[in-house]
Amino acid sequence: MSDLLDVRGLVTSFDTASGWIRAVDDVSLIVGKGKTVGLVGESGCGKTVTAMSILDLLEKPAGHILEGEILFKGEDLRKVSAKRMREVRGGEIGVVFQDSREILNPSHRIGKQLINAIRLHRKISRKQAKMRALELLDAVGIPDPRRMLVSFPYQLSDGMRQRVMIANALSCDPDLLIADEPAMSLDVTVQAQILDLIDSLKEKFEMGVLLITHDLGVVAQHCDDVVVMYAGRIVEHGSTRRVYSDPKHAYSKGLLFSMPRLTNVCKHYFQTIPGHPIANENLVSGCRFCQRMDRDKSVLLRTRPEYLEVWGDHWVEVCPECYKG
């Protein structure tokens, strides 16, 4: 099966007051057809920037993609024309953003926004687009789709808005869905519904999904592969089953152990990862997790550890301290 999305050596940099910051530093990932890939990591580790880079949505003067290839169906999205890029966005790649608050234009009705989004990519009449919008709203579990069409965004709850957003992203049956914490603002039952919906759509249309999340439980349940990011770099990558059962990198271990389980909740010391993520401008070029753990090994901090395949399709950044085979 060919790869739907193949990101190779992506480097994204921001021009800030304290100089150029490499928010995404040499990231590679693959999303196959009909596969769900989970991208996990702490806040600020570059998950969202990776997603934004794929669609070239960064604020232009500040954010720059410096290197790398973004192959989508074999086509490098960094080289395509602006017109083609617009076709890809929304038409072939759908996005759901994490913050639903201002995600819809406050002065237009939901229906108008949905219909316009559909008609951007499909040459269908307004009426057909409306039918399609109703279908979509129904599919994402909105109780009264007809009334929803004439509502304004400010009249909806965050959860409802997020569902509208998902309906919007799915409006043109995209080949790839980038879901940036799609269900964060929803309660658990709705969250489960939404993720199940994405799963069912994925199976139906052989859609690839890049699921960005903090929630390791969600990843365990819905993702085929998992990519662990730390400080702009991928530290571990492999099939979910493999990574969860046998995490190789100290950071992935930390993440997995800090997940509450029934066995470790009561009367046990709740394990967390010590320290804080280092501010971007102070990052070293060597192993960044070592930097966080205050491991005073200047050698480790200076040179970037290699990224190696330690098992079949299980890749780890082999820092001698963090990776212990």
Added chain:
Amino acid sequence: MRRVCGLILIFISLLAGVGEFFALHLPTVHIVFAAREIPWLGWAIAGTLCVLGFFFIVSSFMRETSHPVTARKLSHFRRTKTGVYSLVVLMGLAMFSCLDHLLVGNEALVTRYDEVIAFPAFTKKIEMGDDYGLESHEVPNYRELNKAWKNNDGNDGWMILPLWPYAAKGDPLTEEASFVGMTSEGGDAIAALYQGLQVNFHMALVYLPLVTLIGIVVGLSAGYFGGVIDFLIQRVLEVISYVPGFLLVVLLVTQLFENWRGQFLYVLLAVATVGWVKIASDMRMSVKKERGAQYMIASRSFGASRRWIILRHLLPNSVSAALGALPMTFVSLVVSLVSLDFLGLGLAPQEFMTWGTLLRESWQSEDSQNLTMTTLVIISLFLLLIVMVSEAVREAFTPTRFSSYR
């Protein structure tokens, strides 16, 4: 509402077209064809108005109910009584000034003489004295003629004069028609005041759309594109807003537009040079704010083009900031016009009687205190009306009161 506006627009354009075609001189609508040097311009304007009217009517049929926040803003505006009353009075004044020579003028509306009915006020053909059995071959004084015919018990003919049968220009009086007095040319002062009112509205009709358009386009491009464009526009805005505005207008009128001194268009351009700055900077600010909103990025992520984003998202959400300043722009226009005319730098007094001109002339002569006072009072009242509307608009549309953001 929109349907009525559309009908009015179509009506105006048709009237203007018919008037021009049959060489009629219809009240107010003849200003569509005011640019005599470029005849096609009038037809273009009339056509545009007509199309706009149809557009309004068509759009009124597929209208959705307005945004609830907008509706609340409007209802708040309606509850501000001073503002509403001022607006009503102002619109009444506008309509009143539209009646033009139907109301104030020295040509008879209808005459009947020798079994022939004529409409001297409404035709471009000028009836001469000998058409009415007078000896002289010049424009008859209809007031005198009316008096003479009446003395003869209407045997010669009859005529209907406008309500106030005096003209602002080229109509010297033998005696004062009212307590307000006469202009320096010996014309009637009330007719002159009326023309001053008309000039204000005519100016506003061209000035406000022009300034708004420039302000919106400039502010939008500064706010949206940012970078070098923003930098340059910002500097221009700063320079214009820090130079005393009126001084700049005077400089423009006396230096740059020296050759066209007194012409309607050039006075207007000079005032507009300063007028767009406020709208542009307001617009820039709100565009900057809206631009960073999530839905801009979201819209891009759905594949919307730049044009789409600007027209569908950016403009509707930021334009209210610019439109809120419109009433005050009108105020500054009126003040600038009065000041320019008072200094003798404004519209040519040979063509237009304006409030500023009246003020200057009456100021200079000894025996026209009445005229000075009346003019001043009228100017103040007029400005007060607009300011009250502006205040109500500001009160109702201030974004902190009702907002579509939560």
